[in-house]
Amino acid sequence: MSLNITDLKVGVIGVGAIGKEHIKRVNYLTGAHVTAVFDVNNDQVRSWLTQENIEAEVFDNGVDLINSDMVDAIVVASWGPTHEEFVLAAIEAGKYVMCEKPLAVTEEGCRRIIDAEMACGKRLVQVGFMRRYDKSYRQLKSVLDQKIIGEPLTLNAWHHAPEAPGFSGDMAITDSFVHEADVLRWLLDEDYATAQVILPRKTQISSEPELQDPHIMILSTKSGVHISVQSFVFCQYGYDIQCQITGEKGVAALPDPATTVIRTNASLQQEIFVDWKDRFFDAFDVEFQEWIDGARAGQLTGPTSWDGYCVSVTIDACVKAKYSGGIEKIELPEKPEFYN
Amino acid sequence: MSLNITDLKVGVIGVGAIGKEHIKRVNYLTGAHVTAVFDVNNDQVRSWLTQENIEAEVFDNGVDLINSDMVDAIVVASWGPTHEEFVLAAIEAGKYVMCEKPLAVTEEGCRRIIDAEMACGKRLVQVGFMRRYDKSYRQLKSVLDQKIIGEPLTLNAWHHAPEAPGFSGDMAITDSFVHEADVLRWLLDEDYATAQVILPRKTQISSEPELQDPHIMILSTKSGVHISVQSFVFCQYGYDIQCQITGEKGVAALPDPATTVIRTNASLQQEIFVDWKDRFFDAFDVEFQEWIDGARAGQLTGPTSWDGYCVSVTIDACVKAKYSGGIEKIELPEKPEFYN
Amino acid sequence: MSLNITDLKVGVIGVGAIGKEHIKRVNYLTGAHVTAVFDVNNDQVRSWLTQENIEAEVFDNGVDLINSDMVDAIVVASWGPTHEEFVLAAIEAGKYVMCEKPLAVTEEGCRRIIDAEMACGKRLVQVGFMRRYDKSYRQLKSVLDQKIIGEPLTLNAWHHAPEAPGFSGDMAITDSFVHEADVLRWLLDEDYATAQVILPRKTQISSEPELQDPHIMILSTKSGVHISVQSFVFCQYGYDIQCQITGEKGVAALPDPATTVIRTNASLQQEIFVDWKDRFFDAFDVEFQEWIDGARAGQLTGPTSWDGYCVSVTIDACVKAKYSGGIEKIELPEKPEFYN
């Protein structure tokens, strides 16, 4: 509700496609509104704000925005390599920050954030892994936690996107698989031990002929759960996220989204989404509402900097495994008490 | 967003279970907040508002609330027989009103509302048929409108609820089937011509042994589409809403909700919801957001008083058919230009 | 196996499309072979036998075939109006007979067969209702019989065929719905009490523009189970047989056939059969094998002349209801002890 003086005043850094969505999102959710923004292209931002009829102060500098009295909490949606600086500034200012993935582009960067947050003595950072907020992942986790299928033994997942124009190098790992790297740890509630990457026969249907596609990421967890994730970013047919877990007593899997069941032309059909937003739009709303509620209550509950760090180490191990062809260890220090 | 002076000030009449949900809903949605409430038991309301930390004026009288400057638009969620009075008062005050079903408890009451609204010259009334806002009904309507299955010929629907303690007499028609009476007209985009009601063998598993359950409502539309709706309010197994439409080239149907797919104990399983809120909660949010947006823009787009009137005539015909055992005509005057 | 002297020597009357299939079927099944055939066009039959390398005596007359020592049991697959004569002759000869539907084209014809069979004192006649032998109908009946869904209250069925060139008049009832008329009695294990026929809006996509299509047959059973069967013989999209039964504790339904699950072009798809043989071919094999086994063991277990008679009365009531527009009674004499 609007007039409540406890409303969280949010500053948004980075006003690209995703930043714009987050500005609108914060404004239609409950308990917060956007008061300040910063982008490297502020002119474009000003005209967009006018066009959308959004009132917010435009800052010339991200750190000034962070330190302003107009801002209680920060959303970082800028270019990946800038995340670390802004998150560290938010910690120094003692303000809550929601940082889009990645937390930082290097393992060391993640460590610096962890160290700063622990030094400040309060959990201020949340990382934007929105799948944890998706209804069907949450229901799957609930099934696991209730032991309906017993202890998990193996997990098989797909990350299929119809196309990914502009993808190159290891982006299928760093930008796409990164979501599984987080959500599978959370589902299974344990850390990874090893990584292997298999490069199957390459698709010939792609706008990026140099790109290896698909990739198979094989992970094991500390208890020995075998994980296989198929990332296929030019799969053509749709945006299709699957996750099946085999346990001692059964199998639990994400459902296909509920779409109209059609019988026509000798075929029983249901639409498969093409746009990832159709699949995960609601998850972003829940993620931000819980972050706002947590910030207002002084207690964040979402993915932590430690989670961001673990994902970073995992991604690095996968990239290493891709080129070595072997099985790489994923070594993490003991989890600090602070993050329990 | 909160500080916007164009926020719609909403008064809520009737603060029972559904009224309470609507108060919270208006407050977390965008562009409106609840400023005033009235209930026959205002003491209880005051303590609930305190407990929920909601600031709103408590009026001693529904009509005073409607006429107050504190109120731009009204939600009527009180006992059915009181709806007509409050809707008429809102029209007289020239204010937008969202009226929970039924619009009025008699056909004549609905007519008086239509006449008043037409006399005032502006569409002010929306009726609370929330299924039109459900994602899967909207997708089904889109499939129909695109003629993917050709012209519709028959429609088969289920309205299954696990139990309905306290149901008696014709409530399966007036309180449960009423949702299909609206949503099927909207899906097919035409009016009904006849009604027949079949009373099958009665379930013996019910807390209301006097209640006939299930009912089969058979309707035909003006173009001859055959409709069969099975209302089964003590079906035991879950809250299960189905709708299948057979067209000249195919069949389109609501999907089952997407729930975790589990394989265990020699069985492939998916949860069926038991609570109707799990099925339609999101639809209420969309319904109210669109009503708020419409009221602020001066143009409502939802179900009109004419729709409420047509449903009322349909329900009356079904109740008559239930007792006559025959096929009853559903006769409507021509639709006023005003409602096109 | 071939050399067994107990092999049933089968004579087939009527060597059209279905008769030819039955000849091959009897020959590849166990415990029987075709020794004799008769058709109104014996020349065509002789060349077909040669072509298929099948050795069988060609009779000039159906009754002579029935009475020949070369024949232990008879299959009647000739034109419907000839069935009664051949079945009566088989009874008189004291030989087992499998008669394709209909048993006779009139209720009186069916009665004459029943009377003759009872007079002879032995069950010799089986009627060709093959759906009772379909795996998925049998599994559905098993679920009902185990009371997994409690007592049945309503039943909803589809009989959808892609097209039925040459259909006219009431053939959708007499030739298509006739299968449901038998199989639903068997599933529910009780007789029908009333029939009503609703004629929905007619499809415009049909090679038979005069034909009413679809039809809705509404039956009630003696205990009050409400049955609705949608017969749609030019449905275009496929051959699609559905049957859902709502009981006091749940719903049980035929599954869709298991066909490859394909994800392509933004669509999750499974093939729907177009040819009814793909759906029911196996059922014919089981039907004939059980008939052969029963004949050899001296104890038939399949649909009886009484079943054929009940279906005949039901079909007559449906045709009458189609033209009266009202609810017609289905009146049957008490079932003779002989058929229990």
Next chain:
Amino acid sequence: MSLNITDLKVGVIGVGAIGKEHIKRVNYLTGAHVTAVFDVNNDQVRSWLTQENIEAEVFDNGVDLINSDMVDAIVVASWGPTHEEFVLAAIEAGKYVMCEKPLAVTEEGCRRIIDAEMACGKRLVQVGFMRRYDKSYRQLKSVLDQKIIGEPLTLNAWHHAPEAPGFSGDMAITDSFVHEADVLRWLLDEDYATAQVILPRKTQISSEPELQDPHIMILSTKSGVHISVQSFVFCQYGYDIQCQITGEKGVAALPDPATTVIRTNASLQQEIFVDWKDRFFDAFDVEFQEWIDGARAGQLTGPTSWDGYCVSVTIDACVKAKYSGGIEKIELPEKPEFYN
């Protein structure tokens, strides 16, 4: 049909559980009957034949049976280590032989059979890989062959059995995975290049606590298709065979078997088979009928000794990989022209 003098006279070696089924099967299929049997425990066999009313000569020696004039073709269903001897004897006798898997227990044994068969100049040997005859595998292969999903890139399969009492050592590979080792080559129509075996966290719910369960077999084909097969022989919940193939334009997968769809107790359910015979019984019938037809026509079409040899090499590579933990090469000589 029985009296045909071209009936194939079949001798069966090994009359255990599977041998008994094959004897009945040959007798109820078309064009063959069992004339001779041999087992290490002939006394038991004689009483079983009497009990089942089957007439067949009982031989004291498998090789005598093979060479007897009473026998046109041989089924080998004895203990695995005896297969090679009987197959070689059948080749020497110039008679068709259906050999249950494995063709031989060593790669060298398979080679000796290939060499003998090529020396004799005629394809006489078929190996009992019945999955190729399963309706849903055949439909899947047809989808692949039509390029509906484009070129295959990855394949994911499950071989889940509820329990496997008595399994030890590498039987999950040699006795269970052996079916996938054949059927996946056939589906993809190419040979394997490498094998890796991953041993996930072990189930604690098993009657064989020493047994590693599940296993993950990872294969690559020569063109680079990535294959992952999960063998889980104590999965508890059912006998569940899955196979999903990701191609350049889509995904194709085996369907779940069609079983009654039940809604009860807040759950949408379909039975999962527990017994493998419910899943593959029909496939055995088709396999044997095609073998009989092929033998009578002088042209076998099923899995060859070369296929048996390739599977043997694959199984050996998997067992080696299981213990080495590495990626093992699967090296095959060039396929002889004889087997094309």
